[in-house]
Amino acid sequence: MRSPVSIESVNSLYFKKSASPSFFDALENVKGVQMLVPSLGFKIINTRGFANTTNVRFTQLVDGFDNQAPHIGAPIGNAMGPSDLDIERVEIIPGTASALYGLNSVNGLANFITKDPFVHRGITVQQKTGVNHVDGNQSNITLFTENSIRIAEKVSDRFAFKLNGTFSKGSDWIADDRTDLNAAANANLGIPGGPDNPAYDPVNGYGNESSNRRTLTLDGRRYVVARTGYSEKDITDYNIQNIKADIGLYYKIRPKTMLAYTYRFANLDNIYQRANRFALKDYLLQQHAVELKNDIFQIKAFLTSENTGKSFNLRSAAENLDRSFKSDNTWYADYSAAFNSAIANPSMSIVQALNQARAVADNGRLQPGTALFKNEVSRLADINNWDEGAALRVRDKLLHAEGQLDVSAMLGTDFRENTGLDLLVGADYQSYLINPDGNYFINPAEGKSFDSFSYGKTGGFVQAGKNLFHGLLKLSATLRADKNDYFDIKYNPRITAVVTPTKEQSIRMSFQSGSRFPSIFEAFSNVNSGGVKRVGGLKIMSNGVFENAYLRSSIDSFQAAVTNDFNNGTPLSDAIEKRKSLLVKNTYTYLKPENINSFEVGYKGIFLKQSLKLDADFYFNKYDNFIAQVEMNVPNTTDPSLIPAYLNDRSKQSRYRMYTNSQSQVYNFGASLGLSYQFWNHYTFSGNVSYAKLSRTENNDGFEDGFNTPEWMGNISFSGENLIQGFGFNISYRRQSSFYWRSFLVNGNVKSYGTLDAQISYELIQSKMGIKIGATNLTNTYYNSFLGGPAIGGLYYTTVTYDL
Numbered sequence: 001m002r003s004p005v006s007i008e009s010v011n012s013l014y015f016k017k018s019a020s021p022s023f024f025d026a027l028e029n030v031k032g033v034q035m036l037v038p039s040l041g042f043k044i045i046n047t048r049g050f051a052n053t054t055n056v057r058f059t060q061l062v063d064g065f066d067n068q069a070p071h072i073g074a075p076i077g078n079a080m081g082p083s084d085l086d087i088e089r090v091e092i093i094p095g096t097a098s099a100l101y102g103l104n105s106v107n108g109l110a111n112f113i114t115k116d117p118f119v120h121r122g123i124t125v126q127q128k129t130g131v132n133h134v135d136g137n138q139s140n141i142t143l144f145t146e147n148s149i150r151i152a153e154k155v156s157d158r159f160a161f162k163l164n165g166t167f168s169k170g171s172d173w174i175a176d177d178r179t180d181l182n183a184a185a186n187a188n189l190g191i192p193g194g195p196d197n198p199a200y201d202p203v204n205g206y207g208n209e210s211s212n213r214r215t216l217t218l219d220g221r222r223y224v225v226a227r228t229g230y231s232e233k234d235i236t237d238y239n240i241q242n243i244k245a246d247i248g249l250y251y252k253i254r255p256k257t258m259l260a261y262t263y264r265f266a267n268l269d270n271i272y273q274r275a276n277r278f279a280l281k282d283y284l285l286q287q288h289a290v291e292l293k294n295d296i297f298q299i300k301a302f303l304t305s306e307n308t309g310k311s312f313n314l315r316s317a318a319e320n321l322d323r324s325f326k327s328d329n330t331w332y333a334d335y336s337a338a339f340n341s342a343i344a345n346p347s348m349s350i351v352q353a354l355n356q357a358r359a360v361a362d363n364g365r366l367q368p369g370t371a372l373f374k375n376e377v378s379r380l381a382d383i384n385n386w387d388e389g390a391a392l393r394v395r396d397k398l399l400h401a402e403g404q405l406d407v408s409a410m411l412g413t414d415f416r417e418n419t420g421l422d423l424l425v426g427a428d429y430q431s432y433l434i435n436p437d438g439n440y441f442i443n444p445a446e447g448k449s450f451d452s453f454s455y456g457k458t459g460g461f462v463q464a465g466k467n468l469f470h471g472l473l474k475l476s477a478t479l480r481a482d483k484n485d486y487f488d489i490k491y492n493p494r495i496t497a498v499v500t501p502t503k504e505q506s507i508r509m510s511f512q513s514g515s516r517f518p519s520i521f522e523a524f525s526n527v528n529s530g531g532v533k534r535v536g537g538l539k540i541m542s543n544g545v546f547e548n549a550y551l552r553s554s555i556d557s558f559q560a561a562v563t564n565d566f567n568n569g570t571p572l573s574d575a576i577e578k579r580k581s582l583l584v585k586n587t588y589t590y591l592k593p594e595n596i597n598s599f600e601v602g603y604k605g606i607f608l609k610q611s612l613k614l615d616a617d618f619y620f621n622k623y624d625n626f627i628a629q630v631e632m633n634v635p636n637t638t639d640p641s642l643i644p645a646y647l648n649d650r651s652k653q654s655r656y657r658m659y660t661n662s663q664s665q666v667y668n669f670g671a672s673l674g675l676s677y678q679f680w681n682h683y684t685f686s687g688n689v690s691y692a693k694l695s696r697t698e699n700n701d702g703f704e705d706g707f708n709t710p711e712w713m714g715n716i717s718f719s720g721e722n723l724i725q726g727f728g729f730n731i732s733y734r735r736q737s738s739f740y741w742r743s744f745l746v747n748g749n750v751k752s753y754g755t756l757d758a759q760i761s762y763e764l765i766q767s768k769m770g771i772k773i774g775a776t777n778l779t780n781t782y783y784n785s786f787l788g789g790p791a792i793g794g795l796y797y798t799t800v801t802y803d804l
Contacts, residue, residue, distance in 0.1 A: 001500065001503070001504075001506045001604055001606075002474060002498050002500060002506060003498070003508065004474070004476060004496030004497070004498050004508050004509075004510050005093060005095065005097070005496065005508065005510050005512075005600060005602075006032075006093065006094050006095065006508075006600065006602050006615075006617045007091055007092070007093055008030050008031055008032065008033070008091070008092040008093075008094065009089060009090070009091045009092075010026070010027075010030060010089060010090050010092075011088065011089040012087060012088055012089065013721075014026065015084065015087065016761075016770075017684075017719045017721060017728065017730050017761075018730060018732075018759070019717075019730045019731070019732050019757035019758050019759040019774050019775070019776065020757060020774075020776060021128060021130065021774065021776065021795060021797045021799065022078070022084055023082075023084050023087045023090070024043065024077065024078040024081065025043070025776065027045055027090065027092070027110070028045075028734065029715045029717065029732055029734060030092060030688075031615070031672050031673075031674035031688035031690060031715075032047050032048065032092075032094045032672045032688075032690045032713075033045055033046070033047055033092065033094075034046045034047065034051055034709060034710070034713060034736075035785065036051060036052075036053055036055075036785050036786050036789070037173070037785045037786075037789060037790065037792055038053050038271055038272060038273040038277075038786075038789050038790070039077075039172050039173070039240060039270040039271040039272070039790070040132070040144075040170060040171075040172045040173050040240055040270070040790075040795075041077065041079070041168065041170070041172065041240040041241075041242050041268065041269075041270040042076055042077040042079065042268075042270045042271065042272060042280075043077045043078075044058075044074075044077065045058065045060070045092075045110060046058050046107055046108070046709075047092065047094035047095065047107055047108035048094050048095050048107055048108060048619065048621070048668070048670060048692060048709075049107070049621075049668045049670070049692050049694065049707050049708075049709040050107060050668075050706060050707055050708065050709070051107075051706075051707075051708040051709050051786075052706050052708060052743065053272075053273040053274065053743075053786070053789070054072050054073065054074050054273075054274050055074045055107070056072075056073040056074050056104060056516070056519045056522075057104065057105075057106045057107035057516060058074070058105070058107040058108050058109070058110070059097070059101060059102075059104055059105040059108075059109040059110070060074075060075040060081075060109075060110050060112070061101075061109065061110065061111040061112065062080075062081055062082060062111075062112045062114065062264070063111075063112070063113060063114055063262070063289075063291075064111060064291075064300060065262070065287070065289045065300065065302050066302070066304075066398070066400060067080050067081060067264070067287065067304070068304070068398065069285060069304075069306050070304060070305075070306045070396040070397060070398040070432055070433075070520070071306060071308075071394045071396045071440070071441075071520060071521060072272075072274075072519075072521070073104070073519030073520065073521060073522075076266075076268065076272065076280075076283075076285070078112075079242055079244065079266045079268045079270075079285065080244060080264050080265075080266035080285045080287065081112055081244075082112050082114050082164070082246075083126075083148045083150065083164050083165075083166045083244075084126060084148060085124050085126055085148050085149070085150035085164065085801070086114045086115050086150050086162070086164050086246075087112060087113075087114060087115070088113045088114055088115045088116075088120075089113050090110060090111065090112050090113065091110070091111045091113065092108065092109070092110045092111075093105075093108055093109045093110075094108045094617075094672075095107070095108055095598055095600060095619055095621075096108075096512055096513075096514035096596050096598045096621075097109040097514070098480065098492050098512070098513070098514030098515060098516075098596075099461060099463075099478040099479075099480050099492055099493070099494035099512050099513075099514070100426070100461060100463070100478065100480075100494075102402075102428055102430075102459060102480075102482070104516050104517075104519075105514065106514040106515070106516050106594070106596045114248075115150075115152070115162070116160075116250075117152035117153065117154065117160040117161060117162040117248065117250060118154050118160045118250065120152055121152050121153055121154050121160075122151075122152065122153075122803055122804065123149070123150070123151050123152075123803070123804040124149070124150045124801065124802070124803050124804070125147075125148065125149050125150075125801070125802050125804065126146075126147070126148040126149075126799065126800065126801045126802075127145075127146070127147050127148075127799070127800050128144070128145065128146040128147075128168075128797055128798070128799045128800075129143070129144070129145055129797065129798050130143070130144040130145075130170070130795050130796055130797030130798070131143060131144065131795075131796050131797075132144060132170070132171065132173070132793060132794065132795045132796075133171060133174075133793065134780060134793070134794060134796065135780060135793065138174045138176060138233075138791075139171060139174060139238070142170065142171035143170065143171075144168075144169070144170030144171070144795065144797065145168065145169055145170065146166065146167070146168035146169075147166070147167050147168075148164070148165065148166040148167075149163075149164070149165050149166075150162065150163070150164050151163045151164075157252070158251060158252045158253075159249075159250065159251050159252070160250045161247070161248060161249050161250065162247070162248045162250075163245075163246075163247050163248075164245060164246050164247075165244070165245040166242070166243070166244050166245070167241075167242075167243050168240075168241070168242045169239075169240070169241045169242075170239075170240055171238050171239060171240070172238040172239070172240045172270060172271060172790065173238075173790030173791060173792050173793065174232075174233055174238055174790055174791065175203075175204045175232050175233075175271070175277065175788065175789055175790040175791070176204050176231060176232065176233055176791070177202065177203035177204045177746075177784075177787070177788070177791075178202040178203070178204070178205070179202065179203050179748075180193035180194055180197060180200055180201060180202060181201040181202070181203060181746060182197065182199045182200065182201040182210075182213075182224070182226070183197065184560075185197060185198075185199035185213075185224040186198060186199060186223055186224055188563075188564050188567060189221065189223065189350075189567060190350075191350070191351065191354075196351050196354070196355065198223055198224065198225040198226065198354045198358070199213055199223075199224040199225060199226045200226060201213075201226060201229075202229075202231070203745075203746050203787065203788055204231060204232040204233075204277075204788070205229045205230065205231050205232070205318075206229055206230060206232065206235070206276075206277075206314055206315040206317070206318035206319065207227055207228070207229030207230055207315070207318035207319040207321065207322050208226040208227055208228065208229035209226075209315065209530065210532075210556075211319075211529075211530040211531040211532045211655065212226055212227045212229065212319060212322075212328075212530060213225065213226040213227075213650075214328075214332055214650060215559065215563060215650075216332065216335070216336055218336060218339050218340065218343075219339070219340065219343050221566075221567050222563045222566050222567055223354070224563070225332070225335060225354075227319075227322045227328070227331060228322065228358065228362055228365065229318050229319075229322065230318040230321060230322075230368065231368075232277060232314055234318075234368035234369075234373075235314055235317050235318055235321070235368075235377055236271070236279040236314055238271075239269065240268075240269055240270040240271075241267075241268065241269045241270075242266065242267075242268045242269075242270070243265075243266070243267045243268070244264070244265060244266040244267075244268075245264075245265050246262060246263060246264040246265065247262070247263050248260060248261070248262045249261045249262075254294070256294045256295055257292070257293070257294040258291075258292070258293060258294070259290075259291070259292050260290070260291045260292075260293075261288075261289070261290050262287075262288075262289045262290075262291075263286075263287070263288055263289075264285075264286065264287040264289070265284075265285070265286050265287075266284070266285045266286075267282065267283065267284050267285075268280060268283050268285075269281050269282070269283070271790070272311075273745070273788060273789060275534075275629075275657070275743065275744040275745060276313055276314060276315040276316070276529070276745065277313075277314045277315065277745070277788070278311055278312065278313055278314060278392060279311060279312055279314060279381075280308070280309075280311045281309055281310040281311050281312070281381075282309030282310045282311075283307070283308055283309050283311055284305075284306070284307040284309055285304065285305070285306055286304070286305045287302055287303070287304045287305075288302060288303050289301070289302035290302070295406070295409055296405065296406050296409045296410050297403065297404065297405045297406065297410075298403070298404050299401075299402070299403045299404075300400075300401070300402050300403075301400065301401040301402075302398075302399075302400050303397060303398070303399050303400075304397065304398040304400075305395075305396075305397045306394065306395065306396050306397070307394075307395050308392045308393060308394045308395070310381065310382070310391075311391075311392040312380070312381035312389075312390040312391050312392055313386055313390045313391075313392060313529070314390075315529070315530070316380075316386040316389065316390035316529055316530065317377060317380050317381060317389075317390035319530045320380050320383075320387075320388060320389060320390060321366055321373075321376060321377065321380065322365070324366070324376055324380070325364055325365055325366055326361070326364065326365075331361050332361075334360060334361040335357045335358065335360070335361040336357070338356060338357040338359075338360035338361060339353050339354065339356075339357035342356045342357060384437060384438065384439045385438075385439050385528070386439060386527060386528055386529040386530070387528045387529070387530070387531070391439075392440065393437045393439070393440070394435075394437060394440050394441070395435045395437070396432060396433060396434050396435060396441075396520070397432070397433040397435075398430070398431075398432055398433070399430070399431045399432075399433060399456075400428065400429070400430045400431075401428065401429050401430075402426065402427065402428035402429070403426060403427055403428075404424065404425070404426035405424070405425050405426070406422075406423075406424055407423035407424065407425060408421060408422050408423045408424075419466075420466050420467055420468075421464060421465070421466050422463075422464070422465040422466070422476070423462075423463070423464055423465075424461075424462070424463040424464075424465075425460070425461065425462045425463070426460060426461050427458075427459065427460035427461075428458070428459055428460070429456065429457075429458050429459075430456055430457055430458075431454045431455065431456030431457075432454060432455045432456065432520045433452065433454050434452060434453055434454065434455060434520060434524065435452050436449060436450050436451070436452070436453075438450060439526075439527060439528070440525065440526070440527055441520075441524050441525065441526060442524075442526045444524070444538070444540040444541050454485075455485060455486075455520050455523060455524065456484075456485055457482055457483060457484040457485065457517060458482070458483050459480060459481060459482035459483070460480070460481060461478055461479065461480040461481070462478070462479055463476060463477070463478040463479075463494075464476065464477055464478075465477075471500065472499065472500060472501065473497065473498070473499055473500075474497070474498040474500070475495075475496070475497050476494075476495075476496045476497075477493070477494070477495050477496075478493065478494040478495075478512075479491065479492075479493050479494075480492040480493075480494075482515065482517075484517045484593070486523070486538055486540075487517060487592070487593050490515045490517075490593055490595070491513075492512070492513040492514055492515055493512065493513055494510065494511070494512035494513070495510065495511050495512070496508070496509065496510040496511075496512075497509045497510070504605060504606040504607070504610075505603075505604065505605045505606070506603070506604050506605075507601070507602070507603050508600075508601065508602045508603075508604075509600070509601045509602075510598075510599070510600050510601075511597075511598070511599050511600075512597075512598055513595065513596065513597050513598075514595070514596045514598065515593050515594065515595050515596075516593060516594040516595075516596075516627065517593050518536075518537060518538070518591050518593070518594075518627060518659065521536070522536060522537060522591065522627060522659040523536045523537065523538050523541070523591065523659075524536040524538065524541060525541075525659075526541065531655055532631075532655045532656070532657055533654070533655065533656050533657070534656070534657045534658075535656060535657075535658060535659075536591075536659060537590055537591030537627075537658060537659035537660050538590060538591055539590045542590070542656075542658060545632070545634060545656055545658060546586055546588055546589050546590065546632075546658065546660070547586075548634045548635075549585075549586040549632035549633060549634045549656065549658075550583050550584060550585055550586060550632060550633055550634075550635070550643075550647060551584045551585075551586055551630065551631070551632055552630075552631035552632055552633055552655070553584075553631070554582055554583050554584035555583065555633055555647050555653075557582050558579050558580070558582040558583050558644075558647065558648065559647075559648055561575075561579040561582060562575040562576055562579050562648055565578060565579065573645075576644050576645055576648055577644070579644075580644035583643075583644065583647060586630075586632045587663065588630055588632075588658070588660040588661070588663070589660065589661075590660070591627065591659055591660060591661060592625045592661050593625065594623065594624070594625050594626055594627045594661070595623070595624045595625060596621055596622065596623050596624075597621070597622045597624075598619060598620070598621045598622075599619065599620045599621075600617060600618070600619040600620075601617065601618050601619075602615070602616060602617035602618070603615070603616045603617075608677075611677060611678045611679060612675065612676070612677050612678075613675065613676050613677075614673075614674070614675045615673070615674045615675070616671070616672065616673045616674075617671060617672055618669075618670075618671040619669060619670060619671070620667070620668075620669040621667065621668050621669065622665070622666070622667050623662075623666040623667070623668075624666075625661040625662065626661060626662040626664075626666045627659060627660075627661055627662075628659070628660075628662065628706060629657055629658065629659055629660070629744065630657075630658055630660055631655070631656065631657050631658075631744075632656050632658060633647065633653045633654065633655050633656065634653060634654045634656065635647050635652065635653050636652050636653060636654060637652070657744065666694075667694070667695040668692065668693060668694045668695065668707065669692075669693055669695070670690065670691050670692035670693060671690070671691050672688065672689065672690040672691070673688065673689055673690075674686070674687070674688035674689075675687060675688070682720050682721055682722060682723050683718070683719070683720050684717075684718070684719050684720075684721070685716075685717070685718050686715075686716070686717050686719075687714070687715060687716040687717070688714065688715050689712070689713070689714040690712070690713045690714070691711060691712055692709045692710070692711060692713075693711060694707040694709075706741075706742045706743060707739075707740075707742070708739065708740075708741050708742060708743075708786065709739060710736040710737045710738070710739040710750075710752075711737050711739060712735075712736065712737040713734075713735070713736040713737075714734070714735050714736070715732065715733070715734045715735075716732070716733050717730060717731065717732035717733070718730070718731050719731070722763075726762055726763030726764060726767065727760070727761070727762050728760070728761045728762070728763075729758075729759065729760045729761070730757075730758065730759050730774075731756070731757070731758045732756070732757045732758070733754060733755070733756050733757075734754065734755050734757070735752070735753070735754040736752060736753065736754075737752045738750060738751050738752040741786050741787040741788075743786075743787070743788065745787075745788040746787045746788045747787070748787050750784060750785070750786055750787055751783070751784070753781070753783035753784075755776065755777045755778075755779075755781070755783070756777070756778045756779055757774070757775065757776045757777070757778060758774060758775055758778055759772050759773065759774030759775070760772070760773055760774070761773075768802060768803045769800070769801070769802045769803075770799075770800070770801040770802075771798070771799070771800050771801075772798070772799040772800075772801075773797075773798050773799075774796075774797055774798075774799070775794060775795065775796045775797070776794065776795045777792065777793060777794040777795065778794060779794070780793050780794035781793075
């Protein structure tokens with residue numbers, strides 16, 4: 001009630017009543033939470049906008065320890081998180097939480113708090129069985145299984161331990177969107193988008209993107225032509241698997257002072273999405289964490305290691321599958337010759353000639369499902385160079401240490417009573433330990449490309465709070481400072497006020513600043529992918545690129561205009577001269593830290609003898625130096641008179657995708673309202689609605705900001721607990737409006753959707769056994785949570801939990 005910022009807290013009872021198959025899935029129904037689903041086994045939670053599939057702006061903790069995958073800079077869903085058997089509660093802070101929790105919590109934070117083995121003891125097992133793909137359209141009906149065990153014991157008053165293990169396996173949702181991303185490429189020639197378009201680029205087809213296309217002069221006209229590429233479902237299987245375990249050792253040095261050690265492990269196979277889609281295979285995460293805490297101080301440290309195993313890039317695999325049977329130059333030469341031969345036949349239409357040219361050029365192409373095809377995919381998946389293969393080979397670590405001291409508690413109760421002050425201080429150190437693989441990362445130091453290096457920061461905060469007017473008003477102020485290896489010190493203040501007119505009502509207000517230093521990928525990436533180089537935005541990585549580049553968005557417009565003029569009879573050189581004013585010189589520059597200033601006001605109330613609860617908030621955010629990507633090309637000449645001609649020829653320019661900062665003013669604002677009403681002791685009705693809106697000054701310059709958030713999201717549920725001899729139920733409906741999705745894989749509108757979830761449950765054998773039968777997306781109406789990802793259908797499951 002007296003929190004100065006919005007906190008959504010849900011406990012084990014909430015998860016038990018939920019119709020979702022896991023506690024992590026149930027978070028989608030929490031007020032203000034948006035969930036993206038790149039895979040059945042990999043889901044991303046976000047709050048308050050700027051969502052993406054690698055959510056580096058949202059922090060996810062387990063018992064206060066960050067469980068991100070180091071090179072991604074964000075967690076892989078709950079792959080290394082708690083099991084359903086060990087979760088006690090989840091606290092979500094929507095909006096920036098940088099002042100206390102450090103950098104990168106600019107969108108929000110979730111802390112998964114697990115069960116204390118001193119309190120929750122014994123052996124518990126759980127088995128889930130489910131089915132999906134029940135309509136059989138894209139896959140036969142498939143089985144999903146998950147088995148979990150929790151063992152916890154209090155050995156003595158001083159020592160306790162717990163052990164958790166989970167093994168899950170199933171068949172993933174399938175991404176097979178055939179929408180043509182390049183439908184306008186040949187529209188001026190009367191050829192619409194779709195399979196007959198020679199530049200056809202389906203959303204979930206790879207190897208036919210912009211870097212795999214050329215403009216060919218055929219029979220006196222210029223056509224944009226792409227290589228054929230492959231569907232996602234051709235180059236990866238959709239078998240998912242997650243093995244995770246953790247062990248915790250807890251020792252009470254004194255009654256209120258505990259030393260704890262936790263080891264977490266996860267090995268997974270699933271699909272992950274960044275700018276491209278990846279098949280994660282034998283992906284290994286490990287974390288060692290130690291904590292010493294009592295009522296006065298806490299000290300934490302952890303080391304997380306990551307090994308991407310046999311993972312590979314689906315786009316690069318498709319590109320190099322095409323090239324493995326025929327080089328680009330040979331394929332386009334064969335295509336041109338076949339077209340010229342076909343069009344000589346008077347009865348042959350243009351589209352027929354184009355299709356025949358493709359068939360001839362593709363002669364000998366590896367066919368999906370054959371032994372040769374599978375062997376070639378395996379070979380490419382082990383080549384760690386995306387110009388020739390597709391392997392993702394990253395072995396990085398994250399080292400973190402922090403301490404926090406309650407100064408008021410240290411000085412004793414007299415200090416707090418005499419001054420009314422609550423004083424808190426903390427400090428932390430964090431470093432990414434990067435092991436260059438030569439493809440994904442290199443050491444930028446001259447002559448040390450393959451030497452390990454680090455990327456770290458040090459920070460700290462001080463906070464003071466005071467109750468005034470006999471507890472009616474509580475004020476607090478926080479100042480945080482952080483210094484990164486490559487950037488100057490950043491200061492982030494927070495000022496809050498909470499008015500509590502009664503024990504059942506409170507009004508909260510806050511202003512705070514948050515910052516985000518670039519992730520290691522944004523800072524140090526060095527990836528060649530199909531002729532496009534992704535380079536980190538630090539000057540030591542990309543010196544000279546920004547100064548000499550032109551925006552790819554302007555180059556695309558320039559090339560399209562030149563092609564159109566040529567096809568209408570203008571000589572090529574004249575068309576280039578006529579349209580060169582469309583070219584826009586790059587004005588972006590090297591990376592700076594991102595900053596957010598956020599204002600929030602909220603209200604909480606409890607009414608009708610605590611049976612009705614209401615929570616509302618409004619927020620307004622202003623972003624400076626928003627970090628995202630821009631594509632830009634550098635002409636392979638310094639002669640100004642030749643630059644337009646070079647930028648009209650793909651072979652005479654170097655293509656880059658650069659991380660940089662927005663030059664626009666970026667704002668977003670929104671509000672949310674949640675309520676729950678418990679009646680007749682057993683029934684609960686709850687609902688929430690959230691509104692989010694982006695407002696920015698648009699440069700129309702190709703900058704990818706990716707707000708990627710529905711304007712409206714809402715949930716309603718009706719549940720009953722312990723109705724008749726342990727019987728319960730829950731029915732939930734979730735709805736979100738359509739929204740514009742922006743990413744480098746695909747831009748476009750995500751359709752609105754609504755899903756119905758339901759469960760019935762029963763407890764028996766003196767509440768030692770619980771059975772839940774449920775379904776998510778009960779009607780099996782397929783939807784996409786974002787573009788480029790899979791279509792999500794119904795999952796129908798049974799969960800049996802037994803306390804031994």
